[in-house]
Amino acid sequence: MTVSASSHTSLRVTRAGIDTYQQPIAYMHRDCEVCRSEGFVAMTRVRIQVGDRFLTATLNVVVNEQIALDEVALSEAAWNILEPDVDARATVRHPAPAASAGALRAKVFGARLDDAQYLTLVEDVVESRLSDLELAAFVSASAGERLDHGETTGLTRAMISVGQRLDWGEGTVLDKHCVGGLPGNRTTPIVVAIIAALGYLIPKTSSRAITSPAGTADTMEVMAPVSLDIPAMRRVVEREGGCIVWGGNVRLSPADDVLIRIQRPLDFDSDGQLVASVLSKKVAAGSTHVLIDMPVGPTAKVRSDSSADSLAARLRHTAEAVGLQLGIYRSDGTQPVGVGIGPALEARDVLKVLNNDADAPADLKERAIALAGALLELAPGSASGTGIQRARAVLHSRQALAKFLAICEAQGGFREPPQAALTADVAAPLEGRITAIDNRRLARIAKLAGAPTSPAAGLETALRVGNTVQHGQPLFTVHAQSRGELAYALEYARINQPFSISTEGA
Template sequence: MTDTLALVPSGIDTYRQPVVYMHEDCHVCRSEGFAAQTRVRIDLKDRWIIATLNVIARGAWLAVDEAALSSSAWAALGAQAGDRAAFSHPEPPASASVIRAKAYGNRLDQAGFAAIVSDTLDNRLSDLDLAAFVTACAGDRLDEAETVALTRAMRDAGQMLDWGDRAVLDKHCVGGLPGNRTTPIVVAIVAAAGHLVPKTSSRAITSPAGTADTMEVMAPVVLDGDALRRVVEAEGGCIVWGGGLALSPADDHFIRVERPLDFDSTGQLVASVLSKKAAAGATHVLIDMPVGPTAKVRSAGAAEALGARLSSVSEALGLNLALHISDGVAPVGRGIGPALEALDVLAVLRRMPEAPGDLRERALDLAGHLLDLAPNAVRGQGRDRAQSLLDSGAAEAKFMAICAAQGGFREPGSAAQRIEIRAPHAGQLSAVDNRRIARIAKLAGAPRQQRAGIRLLARIRDRVDKGQPLYELHAETPGELGYALAYAESQTDLFTLSEGVS
């Protein structure tokens, strides 16, 4: 079969981007006029994908009659050893003209956004196309009507969970605050109160840990729709990874391109959050917005603008939404990184004396606010109810039951390598740079290494002496510890210490 190539797995992880590798002397590559970065359609039996081509030089690891597929491309095609596939130029994406129109300032309707979402999920759009779309929507270039249309298009493109006529509670934090791992505690409290709270969470993209990463330290989080429903029907709640459920699946593709560009877009953030909440079947949603100079939302004005857009789009989608503005000056809890954050969560749920008070209080504030949001709730009594459920041990028992239903509870472990970072001078701690402390935790290996990260030893308003430990670096290998330490030691102003305090 001279018009096909043998498929082999490359073993290369390209995240969600399908990539194909061909030899530069490959007859198909030459005949079709394929060049590096060409978009290529691959047909195998009754399945097809569109992938980006990388060309391998002579003498390298790939034979001329083979095509190697990235891990995501291999899985998407359902390829097996010995398969042969056909390769061709794909039809131009229908949404390319829509993206061009948006780039020139035209407003898009839901049909236009739906075309972009559909082509995105079919991998018909290159990263350049997606970058053009993200750029055209950056800043305030999506108005309210466009934000509603994009949210609906993203919601409708994937799976949607249906819980009947029951009220479904959910919460979300816009992020930017390391260690702010309130979700497992809030879900445990709200489920213990008898409410339905099927929580789907993300893994970290640029942070040291996402909620799914932290939860995975303690219990399995990769559940399909049927398993999720069984857990929720049995225990009232769950904390699972949303990436395996195809809820608003285009969002992951957009985020992959948005993050390196580092664009702030109110419209795209709102569409990302609310499309997933709507797809998960939520009816009542609480949004936590930490505000601080190094948080994602940096000012009261930015919080007001984001809150207004969240509220208006939620109303258009039929969601009951409440906003919770919180302090984003410094990290929450003591742990930054999956296992370290899990230890904080368990300390709060177990009512341990050393449990971080700020994490406990934030979780109670959020759980109380969410309980007040529930139908037929007596407003203002939610926090007292939340505290009662936590202090009585009911929340801990519910959390353990949820873990058991998801596949079994595991105690978090500890990293093999540790070192303390000490204060360069005396003072009172008044602020911590959230972005740089998160970077140090990532350089130490988090979240890929679950036990890596940072344990904070000093808190806001603490008085510290020169040489007193400020935080402890955790890593799995000496190399990762040294890599993070080199950067950490250069960040002498990471902690703001007021002079004159001994």
């Protein structure tokens, strides 16, 4: 008899138009011949091949007439990976078992993995051969201090090896990274401008916000394009010595881009995965000397000095193993930095600092100078104790501003941050002294006002713990582009006041 196995049956490829945030999903009809003959049911993992491209996706089964029997529809993530032509056809079949299944199981059961096992695992992560459930299992099995120093290095090396690696030739390449952001702590554009103005290379990649009102890439984007590819990034750095581009576009650590999707919602801190994430990107960017900004505070990512000690030791161990010179700068993580929270409002603070404006936020400025100074002293040949002076001088002379504007031009052109259509003040309900500021509530209000989707949205406040306020004095100003978003932010703020005010000793 004739064998007509369905693995040879091709299906029309269509775009489902459904965004599942990087998770590749395929939609097929329940009565599709391939589903029936392959035994596919909802949530089956399927291998989809279009031309010479393929990926492993999770199947969702359509039970109504929105899809034809000879059709496979792709979620946005799957569509973007396969990039099918018009009239493209796909074959869909069972994937081979992931080569790392054994290593994943071993890690879940508490074993230590070696470098080769981490490499196999990370290759499967990048090729989407592991399901989201398996990725969640890997993240859980790595929680806390479950990876030892050697495993942390193994994971870091594996993440480096599956991505691209930029090469800037011989010489020093500087970089900085902040572990766990504070609202408004937008030092990166200032530090990059100072360092590049002093003639060093600093090819900086930054992230967009996932759960915060703004990431550095969002803030930078209101002043210049950030979605550069690697050749464009290289041209900017070769011309100006520095850049501030969106890391998600250059994909220097593609495994990290996948893992982050799982780590963020689960929010189980893993010191090992944190170190691998940060250091793999730095090595991939070609950096040689990296300063880690580590804010420490009860509501920051690093909550205590002992946690900071442990994380610092792990960072140093792996940095040495992969040949990075590392500096660690511990900073105050108890309250926001600068005045603005939200892409455009933070950009305004950055520009004021670079422009030496009288009303530039002093805390943001001093933090940026301190970080730039520490980074300068990390570089070979720097005299100890001179970094802060050099950083301050180049900022005060406006050489840093000129360099920043030149970087913006090189990235595609400087633009002024937008101004929100609507603003509203929230007044102090009583006279007194500010005893605490809830960073999470401030961030939530800025997000409800529309940040970062509306780049002009967010809030402004210059008040800090210890300041006294009068009854009726504005505590903060909400910026929004629509009345609905403004109202919603204000309603939340009314119920969830971010400032604790004490009448005693006022």
